[in-house]
Amino acid sequence: MKHRSTRAIFSEWQRLAFEKKGSLRAPARESIKPRKLGRHLSNLFLLEEDKNAELVFRLAGTQICTLFGRELRTVRFASLWPHSNRPALDELLGNVNSLLVPALSRHDGISLAGRSLAFEMLLAPLRPHENHKASLLGAISPLDDVSWVGADPLVLANLNTITPLAPDMILEQEVSNPPVRAANASNMVLCETNLPAVRRSPRLRIINGGKV
Numbered sequence: 001m002k003h004r005s006t007r008a009i010f011s012e013w014q015r016l017a018f019e020k021k022g023s024l025r026a027p028a029r030e031s032i033k034p035r036k037l038g039r040h041l042s043n044l045f046l047l048e049e050d051k052n053a054e055l056v057f058r059l060a061g062t063q064i065c066t067l068f069g070r071e072l073r074t075v076r077f078a079s080l081w082p083h084s085n086r087p088a089l090d091e092l093l094g095n096v097n098s099l100l101v102p103a104l105s106r107h108d109g110i111s112l113a114g115r116s117l118a119f120e121m122l123l124a125p126l127r128p129h130e131n132h133k134a135s136l137l138g139a140i141s142p143l144d145d146v147s148w149v150g151a152d153p154l155v156l157a158n159l160n161t162i163t164p165l166a167p168d169m170i171l172e173q174e175v176s177n178p179p180v181r182a183a184n185a186s187n188m189v190l191c192e193t194n195l196p197a198v199r200r201s202p203r204l205r206i207i208n209g210g211k212v
Contacts (some may be wrong), residue, residue: 001104003141005043005063006122007171010102012036013124013137017167024167026100026125029135043141046126047077049133054078055093064140067109067119069153085159092162096123097134102165109154117154118143 001007016027034041042063047055060072068080081089096103102124109117119142126135142149 001120001122001171002143003043003120003139005040006104006120006139006141008037008040009044009137009139010122010124010165011171013102014167024100026127027137028127029129029137032137040139043139045072045138045140047134047136047138048129049135050074055134055136058135063142066150067117067140067142067154069112069150080157081159082156085157088159088162092123093136095164096136097125100125100167102167103162104165105162106160107157108160110156110158111148111152112155113148113152115146115148115152117146117149119157 001010012032013027016031017024019025019027029046037044042061044059044061045057045064046059048058050056055077057072057075057077065072077093078086078089092103092105095101102122105121105123107119107121109119111117119140121141122137122139124137126137128134
């Protein structure tokens with residue numbers, strides 16, 4: 001997982017799924033608390049089966065709607081992908097829902113003007129409702145920093161890779177680089193290094209007074 005929002009949403013799903021220690025249970029949709037996710041909510045979405053047993057967006061964060069240039073609520077999830085991707089996508093959704101195994105996938109979004117934007121998508125199972133309709137939690141997070149997001153909407157997303165995720169996997173802690181401080185002659189500190197000694201080239205010296 002490369003994006004902070006993807007990691008945050010997966011971590012919250014893990015927390016809810018393992019609330020009872022030692023047992024894995026898909027969390028209920030109602031257990032997702034917005035205050036726990038804060039700014040990461042803009043990358044979150046919820047899917048739910050409609051009366052035709054098709055997964056539709058019940059909720060989509062502002063970042064996702066901005067990427068696709070429209071409100072996605074009630075839009076069929078599969079409609080964002082080409083027909084060639086549908087079999088793999090259906091299998092992915094079925095496995096996540098039935099096996100309780102989250103998955104991470106990588107995609108290339110194609111914009112209206114033909115430009116490409118890489119993004120990652122998380123899918124994680126939620127507890128079915130009393131009417132037994134499937135429900136999934138997800139996140140879509142862009143991996144490219146481009147200036148045209150929002151001005152040139154994505155019209156299609158091509159599926160590249162799928163990686164199943166162990167529900168109890170431990171995410172690596174993010175390592176932030178320390179800020180670089182400018183140094184000048186008045187406050188510069190010299191540090192010891194193990195660099196090899198530099199050999200100086202011998203210099204020629206002219207001696208006056210000699211005769212040839």
